[in-house]
Amino acid sequence: MSNKPLSVDIVSDVMCPWCYIGKRRLEQALAGIGGAFEVDIRWRPYQLDPTLPKAGKDRRRYLEDKFGGPDGATQAYRAVRQAAQDDGIDFDFDAIEVSANTLDAHRLIRWAGSEGSETQGKVVDALFRMYFEDGRNIGDDAVLIEAAADAGMDRAVIATLLKGDADRAEVRAEIDMAREMGVTGVPCFIIDNKYAVMGAQPADTLEDALREIFANRHTEAGESATGRG
Template identity: 65%
Template sequence: MTAQPFTIDIVSDVMCPWCYIGKRRLDAALKDIGADIPLDVRWRPYQLDPTLPKEGKDRRAYLENKFGGPEAAERAYANVRAAGAEENIPFHFEQIEVSANTLDAHRLIRWAGSQGTDVQDRMVDILFRMYFEDGRNIGDDAVLLEAAGEAGLDQKIVRELLESGADRDAVTQEIAMAQKMGVTGVPCFILDGKHALMGAQPAELIAKAIRQIASEKTEGAKAG
């Protein structure tokens, strides 16, 4: 009998810089683990600010409301920039003109997942890069279609899905479920469906947790 893959569900928002850092650290952890443990990695939606309109909000105004202005935001982002530099992420916060509503980006990630975990992973990377490195508005349909094409999705189908509102309710329900489970911040790594690892933890800690839980699961199966 083939062993069931070890599941990793990452609750994340693509407008969250720590989620981008967390992804890089997870990638490093998975590279370290290699083929030792069969893994099934899925990206799950979360919205840090679901109140943002579809068109997003002027970044300067948004930072004014959240931090008290760009200068205060820059101080708040100092640790993010430093952590990003360690993971070779060149955060260009100054290039972000619009704080994006990410609901449609999460729909796109969901559709990418239907094409395979590798396609979904690539889509998440593309959206993070577009927002944090290129300053693109990832709530804009034209930008999402560009991302879809880069990830290898059929842009005609994606355009129709975006216009139809497909899976909007499913995504919001999944976010509500994460909140009901107690997820109040992201990234949150849910290991094997039961164990939550909060925050952008170091790659070594993520790999250690996966190995430990997988080992306990194997020993439990043998005892059973």
């Protein structure tokens, strides 16, 4: 059991800038581990604002309403801009015209997961990049289909799925489950189905957590084998 890959379930919303930063920091943490042990990444859905319509809302107006005016919105994103710069992400918030409803994006991420963690990771990366760097509306079916195709998924299949309600209820149920588990903000990294690391923690913090949890798993397995666990 101790030799199984260390699972990391990332509860995330693709309209959350800290989630994009968290993804980049996790990648840095994994690079630091350097293959010392295997890590299995799975992306789980969360919606910061499930009330947004399918077409989304004007981004500038949405943020000003949320943060109490232009100054509040600017202040709220100051730390995000600095963190993104430090981690090499080229956010272009001015290019984002629409605050998107991400339910269909999460459906796509779920379908990508059925094709493997690599495909799912590519889709998640494409959606973050499209939204935060290119200003695309990731609630729009055409954009979602493009992200899927870029990750090697079947464009026609995804187009058909998006037209229906496939996995809509399942995604909402997963989001509800995350809230019931106490997830109130994202990203949240659930490691080995036991431990939660909240927020976009520095890469070295994530690396230390992964190493410690993996080491503890081996220790616990050894204690159990000798009758002390």
